[in-house]
Amino acid sequence: MITRRPLLAALATLGALSFTGPALAEAKTDFKVAWSIYVGWMPWGYANDAGIVQKWADKYGITIEVTQFNDYVESMNQYTAGAYDAVTLTNMDGLSIPAAGGVDTTAVIVGDFSAGNDAVILKDGATVADIKGRNVNLVEFSVSHYLLARALESVGMSEQDVKVINTADPDMVGAFQTPDVAAMVTWNPMVAEIVTLPGATSVFDSSQIPGEIIDLMVANTEVLADNPDFGKALAGIWYETATLMVADTPEGAAARAAMGAASGTDQAGFESQMAATKLFAVPGDAVAFVTSPDLGVTMDKVRTFLFDKGLLGSGAPSADVIGIELPGGAVLGDAANVKLRFTDAYMKMAADGAL
């Protein structure tokens, strides 16, 4: 006969082993970073290929493994499950996925905000008001959904005036060409392709809500607190690569061409996407952006949207359930449950040349 206790212990071990444990906070030297294809995140992949990651990791005596995910959602889920120490995501997804999943997350780098990369596109329509009564294809609960809500708000309508149909992002371009699609919200590179199709008009885009869709590099707060060198290395990598990326030099052009090729377009295509992105290549600009009071206003809109959609947890009594800490220490929402933190610490070090 097998006694019960060893069996239970074995089962517990089995159960624990079959799932990756949460990233354990302690001083360590090996770090894992996940990123996915998007214009504002391509520098991470390029920095890895060009040896910039290696250079900064060596400087701080650590190793950083940079992994590209073909699936953005999967990269965030892996980070939330604890398999990665840092990940690229948007301010909205940072709040609704890791923060709502109880993983205390800090935005180390504010890389850029979307200034036209996300758009509401209508077939045979000229203004946002023409969307009334139509089916709208988009990735439900994504920044596209948020953009739609803001677009409808801008003309005094609400989501009741349209019908949202969840559609996978790889199929957007194909879907737009089918007769039953009349309106769509998506992001680049799909937007660039769709607006060239006959009958397509972009009626609202993210340049009309500047600074609201923010692309970040976030890291696990505990890991960061125990290993500030990891944050410094990330800042070093970002600003060296971003400076190169915007440089009007042959090296800069080569970097843009490489990033374009890696994201499935070419240098010209990539530069047009960069034009629709407000990239923070100068650390001082990013510091000014996160310390401005506008960030609090934006995050308030975002959390209200997420709460309305039930994405802050099914039992959430109000949008205050998750605390969002802004640079300077002010907290939006529950100060006892801060799970998303914005900080200018690492970007400021870069601005001061203290890396």
Next chain:
Amino acid sequence: MRLINIRPTRREQAILACIPFVLLVLAYVAGSTLRLADNPADKLLPALTTLVDSVNTLAFIPDKRTGDYILWSDTGASLWRLGLGLAISAGIALVLGMLAGILPVARAVLSPFVAFVSMVPPLALLPVLFIVLGLGEVSKVALIVIGVAPILIRDLTITAMALPREMIVKAETLSASTWLIGLRVVLPQVLPRLIDSLRLQLGPAFLFLIAAEAISASAGLGYRIFLVRRYLSMEVIFPYVAWITLLAVLMDVALATLRRRLFPWSEIAQ
């Protein structure tokens, strides 16, 4: 007594059958407890109470936005697509399978083509289907038909061909026409097989349904799973997976019962 000769009683059988299920639940609870001890808001392996709450919300509390009961409206949408897909597949298979099984001329025309089509991976066709048939219900049902019908046709053709040749000859000596032989000799013997084939195709049919719903939909079991996947909402995904499995098992049992009731003679043949 040798191990090979130990036979469990009915009651013992029932208890033994429960063991793997109990082990699965225990492993889940152990893993979940460990993760929740680390991070009380962990979403990967929610506690059993969270799962129960979630099922309660999904099944018995109307959604704030639409006023629907989410689980039931999703189930309705999915079963409608699945049922339609399987019914159309079965209809096509019955006609074409019988034709190819009975008539050598029809077989010469159909068999190579059906064999070819049955090898097309349906999921690889999905992007094409969506562009040709649109994002609505038609493309979802079509995917199920394309995935399931060729297999059913081939199976029925083989079944019809495997009928004893003597039986057909006997019917001919009794002056039955081709039509009558098809209707009275072949049909009653392939119909039970059609139901059994359908049972075997339930798994693939669900696979195609979920794949189609993941791409574009506004309701359905697959739609919900892929929607909340974005939020790592395992408290929704686990119950949905269990529910889909249960639905498939129930449909399997229902089809088996239907076959026994409608075609009692098929029991003797087996």
